[in-house]
Amino acid sequence: MPCSYYIYYRVDPAKAAACEPQIRELLAAVRKATGIEGRLMRKRGEPNLWMEVYENVSDGAKFEWELAEAAGRLKVQEFLLPGTPRYIECFQEP
Numbered sequence: 001m002p003c004s005y006y007i008y009y010r011v012d013p014a015k016a017a018a019c020e021p022q023i024r025e026l027l028a029a030v031r032k033a034t035g036i037e038g039r040l041m042r043k044r045g046e047p048n049l050w051m052e053v054y055e056n057v058s059d060g061a062k063f064e065w066e067l068a069e070a071a072g073r074l075k076v077q078e079f080l081l082p083g084t085p086r087y088i089e090c091f092q093e094p
Contacts (some may be wrong), residue, residue, distance in 0.1 A: 001092050005015045005067075008051040009086040011079055016048060019079035027052065029070040034063050048081075060090065 011019050020040075027038040036054050043049040057063045073075070076086065 002004055002056045003060060003090050003092045005054040005057060005063070006051060006089045006091065007054075007067075007086055008049065008089075010081045010084050011048045013048050015079045017057050019050075019076075022074050022076060023052070024052070026067075026070050026074050026076060029068060029074075030063075030067055032055065033066040033070070034059075036063060057090075064088075 019061045023040055027040060032039055034057075036057055038052050041051045041053060043051070054063070054067075071086065080086070
């Protein structure tokens with residue numbers, strides 16, 4: 001059954017401008033590898049809380065592998081607030 005991934009994290013405010021192109025590249029890499037079109041969002045009123053949304057993912061294992069590979073290659077963790085992770089949540093419709 002297809003599912004949707006919601007990945008949220010806190011970007012270091014001093015690195016936010018440099019982070020956005022990296023995340024856009026991450027979205028493009030995931031799209032190229034999986035065919036899944038992701039979206040980047042920011043929380044209203046809290047601009048350093050970002051979320052990537054990927055919907056209708058049918059092969060979760062491949063998707064998660066490609067996402068982790070791209071995030072590692074692009075060094076996404078370096079743009080986050082020190083000591084904070086990228087939280088990954090996966091939801092399915094009932």
